[in-house]
Amino acid sequence: MSGSHNSHSIYSASGAHRWMACPPSAHLEQQFPNETSVFAEEGTAAHDLAEHKLRKALKLRSRKPVSKFHSDEMDEYTDAYVEYCLSLIEQEKEQCKDIQVLIEQKLDFSDFVKDGFGTGDLVVVGDGTLHVVDFKYGKGVVVSAERNPQMMLYALGALSLFEMLYQIDRISMVIVQPRVDNFSTYEMSVDELLDWAEGELKPKALLASKGEGEFCAGDHCRFCRAKNQCRARAVKNLELLKYEFADPSLLSDDEIAEIIGVADELSKWASDIYTYASALAINEGRQWDGFKLVESRTRRKYSDEKAVAEAAKEAGYSDIFNESLISITEMEKLMGKKKFKEILGAFVDKPKGKLTLVSEADKRKAVDPVAAEFQVEG
Ligand code: SF4
Known part of the structure; x- marks a missing residue:
């Protein structure tokens, strides 16, 4: 087995x-x-x-x-x-x-x-x-x-x-x-x-x-321990880049069909490399040129829906249920940002985001992985 x-x-x-x-x-x-x-x-x-x-x-x-x-x-x-x-x-x-x-x-x-x-x-x-x-x-x-x-x-x-x-x-x-x-x-x-x-x-x-013979990349690479750093796998997947220089300027139907054929393997490879690079950045502080670690975006959550409903009612808002309590965004629209913060600010949590590797161009602030404990996103 x-x-x-x-x-x-x-x-x-x-x-x-x-x-x-x-x-x-x-x-x-x-x-x-x-x-x-x-x-x-x-x-x-x-x-x-x-x-x-x-x-x-x-x-x-x-x-x-x-x-x-x-x-x-x-x-x-x-x-x-x-x-x-x-x-x-x-x-x-x-x-x-x-x-x-x-x-x-x-x-x-x-x-x-x-x-x-x-x-x-x-x-x-x-x-x-x-x-x-x-x-x-x-x-x-x-x-x-x-x-x-x-x-x-x-x-x-x-x-x-x-x-x-x-x-x-x-x-x-x-x-x-x-x-x-x-x-x-x-x-x-x-x-x-x-x-x-x-x-x-x-x-x-x-x-x-x-240790002889030809390196040959394919479906079997997914179970290979060398898959993240293997050059043969990278070369095979990067062959796709030749389409950057294709002439005339639009891809032909045959070329598109060929790309669809390799897209699955290409995306698996890209995802393996991303996971590998992220793990090294987070766990070992490895720097990758042009990339940084940021906290991923997270959604705000009510910490206590019962307390939210009571505080909203006390402030005169009763139209706060659909089938259940309306969402934070709807509540904010109903009350206006300032009032929302005053009335319900204490009952809204924003969970910490997981660390994620993104391009330097991303607007979010870079985070030092040593400063806090995070997990790899994904
Ligand atoms: S990842 Fe490289 S070494 Fe491993 S099977 Fe694929 S081509 Fe061969």
Whole structure:
């Protein structure tokens, strides 16, 4: 399921999609810390719970994990995963009496990728087909099992464990991602898998292990630890600037279509760089030429609506409700700015804005991040 199981190998199965597309990224990434996120921690908690439930359902020993992330939702989705696994196991038992079921099995694919291993959430093997199932708790990106390198690496690891014991012809790879109702299955023959391993995987893994090959930016960059400072990604995105000099003076339809095609990646890149630069400015006091930190704008709020209504009524204003108390702006219009301040000034709060990185030209006053505690905006 997750990278956490593969953290000791720099050529992890979970990162295979990236390092196969951009082999030198495996080495470049090592310069950056492997930061965990709340989503990754939640995924690990879901994974541990799912494993526990599956072991219990198969009458194996297991201790229930404890986590602050457990919720009814997590219960429901881990149940869906377990239900899927049990039905697969039942189905396989009907085909072959002597199946093997492995949960959280370390899968070693170092015959193809230096030091490569991963952990298979569920492996079911009998005569004929080897099944590899991966549970994903994330919901941000729908993951397909179709020629998915992570799954194919797991399959290679599982195959090397069992090929002497069973007659395996086909591989079935399943991604169970219940939060987005994704049960993605892909089947291939063992011959196809081995052709891919020799023809595509091995050469790319060799390049990755030497830190060689071409940098290649694309969708896969979003999971790369080098993504904020990577030059190849910047060059690819900045290619758009060539349109500044396009002649004639208006963009053609073809050019606009091309820009729309890259706009999504371009905006993700810009947002990554902005978040990275903001965090350094706020947390480490880094100065960026032409930019400063300011407090973001915030909306005024009534501190106590009951007290506001009473004070307004006492001052002779009764037309102060729509369905609820009218807004501060409406109240100010009703009373006039001066009176509003006199009557209700004590009941209006203006929350502190978060620090945000803006151009020097911005009218707001620059703020020294050391002087106060703020959080990164966004
Ligand atoms: S950000 Fe993209 S192009 Fe750069 S090293 Fe990572 S995967 Fe390769």
